[in-house]
Amino acid sequence: MSxxxxxxxxxxxxxxxxxxxxxxxxxxxxxxxxxxxxxESFEGFPQGEALRDRARAIKEATLQRLDFYLxxxxxxxxxxxxxxHWATTGAEAREIVLRLCRDKGVRMAVKSKSMATExxxxxxxxxxxxxxxxxxxxxxYIIQLAHERPSHIIAPAIHKTKGxxxxxxxxxxxxxxxxxxxxxxxxxxxxxxxxxxxxxxxITGANFAVAETGTVALxxxxxxxRMVTSLPRLHxxxxxxxxxxxxxxxxxxxxxxxxRSATGQKLSSYTTLVRGPRQKGELEGPDEFHLILMxxxxxRQIAGTLREALYCLRCGACLNVCPVYRQxxxxxYGYTYPGPxxxxxxxxxxxxxxxxxxxxxxxxxxxxxxxxxxxxxxPRMLIELREHLDRERIAPxxxxxxxxxxxxxxxxxxxxxxxxxxxxALQIPFVTNGRVRRLPLFFAKWTRTRDLPPIAAKTxxxxxxxxx
Amino acid sequence: MKASIMITCLGDMFFPxxxxxxxxxxRALGVEVDFPDGQTCxxxxxxxxxxxxxxxxxxxRTVKLFEASEHVVVPSGSCAWMVKTEYPGxxxxxxxxxxxxxxxxxxxxxLSQFLVExxxxxxxxxxxxxxxTYHDSCHLLRGLGExxxxxxxxxxxxxxxxxxxxxxxxxxxxxxxxxxxxxEVSSVILDKKLANAERTGADCLVACDAGCLMxxxxxxxxxxxxxxxxxxxxVLAGEDTA
Amino acid sequence: MAARAxxxxxxxxxxxxxxxxxPATPAPRxxxxxxxxxxxxxxxxxxxxxxxxxxREEFERVAGVFHRVGSLAEVPNVVRGIAKxxxxxxxxxxxxxPLGLDLRPSLGAEGLTxxxxxxxxxxxxxxxxxxxxxxxxxxxxxGCDFALAETGTLILxxxxxxxxxxxLLPDTHVAVFDRTRLLESLEQVGxxxxxxxxxxxxxxSGAMITFITGPSRTADIELTLTRGVHGxxxxxAIFVERP
Numbered sequence: 001m002s003x004x005x006x007x008x009x010x011x012x013x014x015x016x017x018x019x020x021x022x023x024x025x026x027x028x029x030x031x032x033x034x035x036x037x038x039x040e041s042f043e044g045f046p047q048g049e050a051l052r053d054r055a056r057a058i059k060e061a062t063l064q065r066l067d068f069y070l071x072x073x074x075x076x077x078x079x080x081x082x083x084x085h086w087a088t089t090g091a092e093a094r095e096i097v098l099r100l101c102r103d104k105g106v107r108m109a110v111k112s113k114s115m116a117t118e119x120x121x122x123x124x125x126x127x128x129x130x131x132x133x134x135x136x137x138x139x140x141y142i143i144q145l146a147h148e149r150p151s152h153i154i155a156p157a158i159h160k161t162k163g164x165x166x167x168x169x170x171x172x173x174x175x176x177x178x179x180x181x182x183x184x185x186x187x188x189x190x191x192x193x194x195x196x197x198x199x200x201x202x203i204t205g206a207n208f209a210v211a212e213t214g215t216v217a218l219x220x221x222x223x224x225x226r227m228v229t230s231l232p233r234l235h236x237x238x239x240x241x242x243x244x245x246x247x248x249x250x251x252x253x254x255x256x257x258x259x260r261s262a263t264g265q266k267l268s269s270y271t272t273l274v275r276g277p278r279q280k281g282e283l284e285g286p287d288e289f290h291l292i293l294m295x296x297x298x299x300r301q302i303a304g305t306l307r308e309a310l311y312c313l314r315c316g317a318c319l320n321v322c323p324v325y326r327q328x329x330x331x332x333y334g335y336t337y338p339g340p341x342x343x344x345x346x347x348x349x350x351x352x353x354x355x356x357x358x359x360x361x362x363x364x365x366x367x368x369x370x371x372x373x374x375x376x377x378x379p380r381m382l383i384e385l386r387e388h389l390d391r392e393r394i395a396p397x398x399x400x401x402x403x404x405x406x407x408x409x410x411x412x413x414x415x416x417x418x419x420x421x422x423x424x425a426l427q428i429p430f431v432t433n434g435r436v437r438r439l440p441l442f443f444a445k446w447t448r449t450r451d452l453p454p455i456a457a458k459t460x461x462x463x464x465x466x467x468x
Numbered sequence: 469m470k471a472s473i474m475i476t477c478l479g480d481m482f483f484p485x486x487x488x489x490x491x492x493x494x495r496a497l498g499v500e501v502d503f504p505d506g507q508t509c510x511x512x513x514x515x516x517x518x519x520x521x522x523x524x525x526x527x528x529r530t531v532k533l534f535e536a537s538e539h540v541v542v543p544s545g546s547c548a549w550m551v552k553t554e555y556p557g558x559x560x561x562x563x564x565x566x567x568x569x570x571x572x573x574x575x576x577x578x579l580s581q582f583l584v585e586x587x588x589x590x591x592x593x594x595x596x597x598x599x600x601t602y603h604d605s606c607h608l609l610r611g612l613g614e615x616x617x618x619x620x621x622x623x624x625x626x627x628x629x630x631x632x633x634x635x636x637x638x639x640x641x642x643x644x645x646x647x648x649x650x651x652e653v654s655s656v657i658l659d660k661k662l663a664n665a666e667r668t669g670a671d672c673l674v675a676c677d678a679g680c681l682m683x684x685x686x687x688x689x690x691x692x693x694x695x696x697x698x699x700x701x702x703v704l705a706g707e708d709t710a
Numbered sequence: 711m712a713a714r715a716x717x718x719x720x721x722x723x724x725x726x727x728x729x730x731x732x733p734a735t736p737a738p739r740x741x742x743x744x745x746x747x748x749x750x751x752x753x754x755x756x757x758x759x760x761x762x763x764x765x766r767e768e769f770e771r772v773a774g775v776f777h778r779v780g781s782l783a784e785v786p787n788v789v790r791g792i793a794k795x796x797x798x799x800x801x802x803x804x805x806x807x808p809l810g811l812d813l814r815p816s817l818g819a820e821g822l823t824x825x826x827x828x829x830x831x832x833x834x835x836x837x838x839x840x841x842x843x844x845x846x847x848x849x850x851x852x853g854c855d856f857a858l859a860e861t862g863t864l865i866l867x868x869x870x871x872x873x874x875x876x877x878l879l880p881d882t883h884v885a886v887f888d889r890t891r892l893l894e895s896l897e898q899v900g901x902x903x904x905x906x907x908x909x910x911x912x913x914x915s916g917a918m919i920t921f922i923t924g925p926s927r928t929a930d931i932e933l934t935l936t937r938g939v940h941g942x943x944x945x946x947a948i949f950v951e952r953p
Contacts, residue, residue: 158933222939222940250737270920281915282916
């Protein structure tokens with residue numbers, strides 16, 4: 001495992017990302033493409049706006065009776081012969097998976113893409129326990145071989161060139177492969193086909209779980225979601241509690257907008273609806289199905305400031321439009337979930353203190369809220385996180401002092417006037433040709449790359465006297 | 469028709485010429501303009517950084533200052549947004565102040581919205597020769613849902629050739645304190661915006677927000693660009709603005 | 711069961727702390743799913759030519775290959791053609807009932823090995839054997855429970871005589887359907903699924919429902935689209951005019 005990114009402070013991580021020429025190019029191409037695809041998709045879809053409103057309402061309605069729906073989901077799954085496990089913490093969820101592996105003699109598990117399992121560092125725990133986890137989503141497979149973390153919620157290996165992937169595959173799979181995506185895809189197909197057929201356990205997340213029918217829904221493009229839920233003898237799904245929805249009718253609402261938001265597709269190549277283990281009479285499918293319902297900090301937000309973040313469908317649309325994410329990519333954020341929603345999810349999972357820098361990694365432009373399929377007001381919650389940081393005195397005291405002084409000035413026109421007067425005097429050595437080009441100390445943060453207009457010789461208030 | 473000018477802190481200190489242009493413009497359109505004394509700031513910098521109790525105090529002051537106004541016109545989308553959407557919530561602990569804030573929210577408009585919605589004007593009758601490109605400030609575009617009014621107004625000025633800015637709806641990177649908390653990221657975002665602006669061949673980059681103008685103007689002069697950053701009011705008031 | 715009660719109690723307490731962000735209800739559902747499904751069927755019975763046209767458009771848009779034949783008797787020809795084109799010698803297919811026909815008589819004679827997943831097979835032995843057969847086969851032929859026009863999607867229910875691997879393991883997947891399978895919108899799919907799940911033991915013999923929209927694909931490497939990552943590289947749909 002590479003050194004924790006958190007050892008390096010966030011502004012430095014961001015700075016390093018800005019220096020990475022390939023990353024900059026990859027981000028520009030990928031995010032621009034995703035933005036275009038999403039835009040086109042919704043432009044040709046007039047029902048889209050009403051469906052987004054409906055989707056948001058379903059999420060809210062579900063949270064209002066979350067205990068009921070989770071109970072109903074569990075009953076439905078047990079009726080189908082599946083088992084339900086309750087994990088309050090990430091550690092508990094990990095332990096449940098490990099126990100199942102021990103009890104069932106699992107040596108190799110194939111995984112379909114699951115952010116929930118990344119969140120709890122499941123792969124590391126499995127490896128320590130002597131179980132080999134194999135990521136099968138191509139992007140996840142790539143970063144697993146590279147011992148890296150995903151850099152985007154839906155396109156985890158966006159930061160890698162095809163040359164890097166070819167090198168990686170050649171080294172890890174003992175071959176000599178061309179830097180051609182077709183060739184590399186075929187290599188992965190062959191290598192992973194073996195794993196699917198031999199694995200003891202398939203591990204997935206869940207995009208949605210329908211309470212009434214006990215259906216776990218997986219939205220994928222590659223087919224690995226189908227493989228891991230049909231070939232191994234065990235299927236384990238790890239799911240955040242907020243993924244439950246009431247009915248099949250509700251599911252269709254989300255399916256109508258999820259792929260469009262993520263990749264601009266009307267539907268992804270595969271939507272897999274799993275109702276428990278193999279049924280009597282079926283030739284294929286797992287002997288056992290286990291659903292792990294995981295809290296890991298979510299329940300606390302039901303009545304908390306981050307409640308709305310529980311609506312998240314993990315589509316990645318907010319990442320693609322975020323001016324900050326587009327420049328620094330996912331790794332710089334340092335946690336499982338990057339981008340705008342990632343800041344909120346990190347606060348949810350690890351506490352407000354963990355985002356004391358990330359909460360400010362936003363210009364509050366609102367582009368994220370615009371594209372979120374369930375209209376999560378991310379900027380508002382970022383401001384509220386900042387408010388927590390202030391209230392809990394987590395923000396550094398020099399900053400709090402400056403803002404207190406700032407407030408005093410704003411409450412007094414006399415002080416405001418005096419500041420203008422003083423500023424005008426103090427800036428004299430720094431003004432050249434009508435611009436301020438260099439300022440000392442803290443203000444150099446601005447002038448390193450930008451000029452400033454000088455404080456005007458007469459403020460508007462002073463000029464009003466002439467105009468009146 | 470009477471209108472009060474909310475000049476904004478940045479407007480007062482750094483861009484008084486924008487305020488002057490606004491006054492000229494509004495008077496030419498028959499509006500009686502006043503300027504309630506004692507203005508400082510709408511409090512948004514405090515609010516965005518999470519200092520909400522402090523922001524509420526500033527909001528309370530501002531609300532009282534404009535109590536008597538018939539209309540309030542703001543040369544800044546972000547400040548107009550702050551007053552219209554955040555003030556009532558900030559003052560909810562005091563019913564009288566909150567009621568006052570709601571009244572203020574209803575009568576406050578960013579300049580282009582005031583011209584088009586309240587005055588019903590698109591052609592202000594001035595002239596300004598040049599190729600112009602327009603940047604959608606985030607709070608005006610997404611906070612107040614306005615992208616048409618500034619463009620209508622610009623197109624109707626004699627001599628203006630309006631060209632669409634690629635990525636017009638993308639943030640300029642200002643974001644208030646963001647610009648100094650993460651200056652490198654802010655600058656790279658700005659570079660992208662300015663490259664787009666220069667590619668249009670425009671003489672002027674126009675916006676309706678002092679924050680954006682500080683950021684974009686600061687970047688343009690630093691790179692010695694021939695593109696000038698101007699406020700909408702300056703273009704609408706014609707070439708001979710002071 | 712203490713774990714469940716404790717867990718849900720805690721959630722209940724959190725839920726009770728707040729009325730929520732705004733009044734909201736889940737999506738309205740058909741009061742009588744069976745009736746609603748019948749209404750959909752009647753609507754489609756009248757509109758099927760337009761639905762088919764739309765299906766073809768959308769199916770081809772996601773790189774599906776569309777075929778149209780007059781009757782079931784012509785299906786083996788099409789399958790043979792595809793098999794020849796792909797150089798396939800082994801085929802797996804669904805049982806006669808869900809597929810609509812038995813391909814063995816017509817194709818078995820031509821050096822093509824056709825394996826039918828017969829209903830009622832459940833033993834471990836049969837499971838192991840079929841997995842190997844499906845893994846070897848170059849072509850899988852299935853029926854199709856619903857064909858969604860809005861998105862060009864084939865919807866398949868798994869179950870007895872209709873294994874999951876037939877449309878998953880072989881490089882090429884062929885689905886056979888007729889006008890009675892067409893649906894126009896995801897909303898209608900919702901109604902049909904509500905109807906199926908109203909009595910699941912009776913209407914579904916398997917645990918999986920798969921929506922297939924084109925071949926397996928990915929753009930994970932430099933955003934370059936490639937097909938056939940884990941699932942089929944190519945998907946064919948054969949529409950049979952006379953059901």
